[in-house]
Amino acid sequence: MDTIASLFSFITTPVSWIIVQFHKVYGALFGDDSGWAWGLSIVSLVVLIRICLIPLFVKQIKSTRNMQVLQPKMKAIQERYKNDKQRQSEEMMKLYKETGTNPLSSCLPILAQSPFFFALYHVLSSIASGKKIGAINQDLLDSARQAHIFGAPLAAKFTDSVEKVTSLDASLTDVRIVTAIMIVLMSASQFFTQRQLMTKNVDLTVKTPYMQQQKMLMYIFPVIFAVMGINFPVGVLVYWLTTNVWTMGQQMYVINQNPTPGSKAQDAYLQRVLKSVTSHGEVRGRTRRKMVKAIVAKGSDRNDIERKFITGLGKLGLAAQEDGTVAKSEAAVADAEGSQAHRRQQPKRQTKAKRQTAGPATAGAKATESEAAGSKTSLEKDAPQDSKPKSAGKSASGSSRQAKSGQRKGPQRPKHPSKK
Known part of the structure; x- marks a missing residue:
């Protein structure tokens, strides 16, 4: 020793x-x-x-x-x-x-x-x-x-x-x-x-x-x-x-x-910066301006946390500048509103009670529609044939033949007598 x-x-x-x-x-x-x-x-x-x-x-x-x-x-x-x-x-x-x-x-x-x-x-x-x-x-x-x-x-x-x-x-x-x-x-x-x-x-x-x-x-x-x-x-x-x-x-x-980009610490840090900007209208502190300057320099390579920060500035009517400061910008507001409008909205999930309540009502509505359709068809069948014009009957028969699937539109070739 x-x-x-x-x-x-x-x-x-x-x-x-x-x-x-x-x-x-x-x-x-x-x-x-x-x-x-x-x-x-x-x-x-x-x-x-x-x-x-x-x-x-x-x-x-x-x-x-x-x-x-x-x-x-x-x-x-x-x-x-x-x-x-x-x-x-x-x-x-x-x-x-x-x-x-x-x-x-x-x-x-x-x-x-x-x-x-x-x-x-x-x-x-x-x-x-x-x-x-x-x-x-x-x-x-x-x-x-x-x-x-x-x-x-x-x-x-x-x-x-x-x-x-x-x-x-x-x-x-x-x-x-x-x-x-x-x-x-x-x-x-x-x-x-x-x-x-x-x-x-x-x-x-x-x-x-x-x-x-x-x-x-x-x-x-x-x-x-x-x-x-x-x-x-x-x-x-x-x-x-x-x-x-x-x-x-x-x-x-x-x-x-000085948190690592993409970490929870960066999210908390940028939220504090955004809160300070909301209160004072500017980025205070050399360290914070340096962070904002680095985010602006990244451009499209920003991570989700940094994009969230830029969007937050846009909602305030501000845009981050290359020197780390912020300035008023109408384009930033439009971009923020556009991103919110194009954001996909998920349908709100209904509770079990509402789904059960809506089930019978929907089934009843469908039944009513089917009954109305059936009554309309029966009325058309019961209607007298003489009430329809003859010319209309001819055109209706032609249109019905055209409506059939697999047939061509326009005048049809007459069938051969042997195929009648």
Whole structure:
């Protein structure tokens, strides 16, 4: 362990120095030996690291969305070259290059955090063992060993023995209760972060194996964190819980302000924009104007949610402009009314009682019509033949012959005497 720590001293020394600097600030407020001073120092370390990783997080979002869009094309390539793996790989790399997508970008934040996580783990392990490391001298080492968070030392683990926990001036029950609560919160935050990503910020029109993989990770990652968490010191659990909460809040902000096209989050976002336009008559905010500008640029490639938004603007007598603003337009109103007029209207389904009531009435109406037709026929038969003109009888007989099916119109050829 000492050999590994010495090899990675280039990262453990900066991490320990940052913790010491934050400890000086919080120690002046809560006391040098307070668990809050050391705990908040670790939290501040997480915040500082995550702020530095924001550019990588933006790349992760873009890469994830590009991967979602490319899934149908990737699946087509796999089916087309399923017997030629080399050609399949070449086509995949060509597709990534054309679209500017890097599959590893989605893992960049985790990979970038790994060295800091490793360094903090070794710093806390050295504190538990009573060894100086990096910028932590003997005085700071003694102060850190006395620091407790809710009765659990920063360097204690769930799997520690009674003797080791006692040497840190704590009880095994307190350590296991605190670590168990932190592990549950850590796993729950990870699950909720992945779940809101899958349920709100995913294009529902794209059904690919990638979606199933993300759904599996939603359940696998919390289990991995729970299993690994029992071997983490309390200080590392504080670090990991803080970074999970940060990720969850960051994900919520992205979902609300920059949702994935075609997702439920985009529908909710555009409804908020439409409500704001209804109230103020304009698109307020640079982010919202940027979203409207992107929708206008798509033209006929808009999804159903975006078409719904454009139609909603048309009902208000407004049309989205290329710069993301809206302007009054009579043509937009006509288009909105035309789309409503041409919309197919489904017949309203009647209740069972109405159908039963309408049944006898309809049957009675049909019976009345048949009776009227029968009486009309009988009257025509009973009418005297002399009352009809002779010329009319001749024309009627001719018209009756023409009405027969299979006969030609006009004067008919006389039949041969032998066929009479």
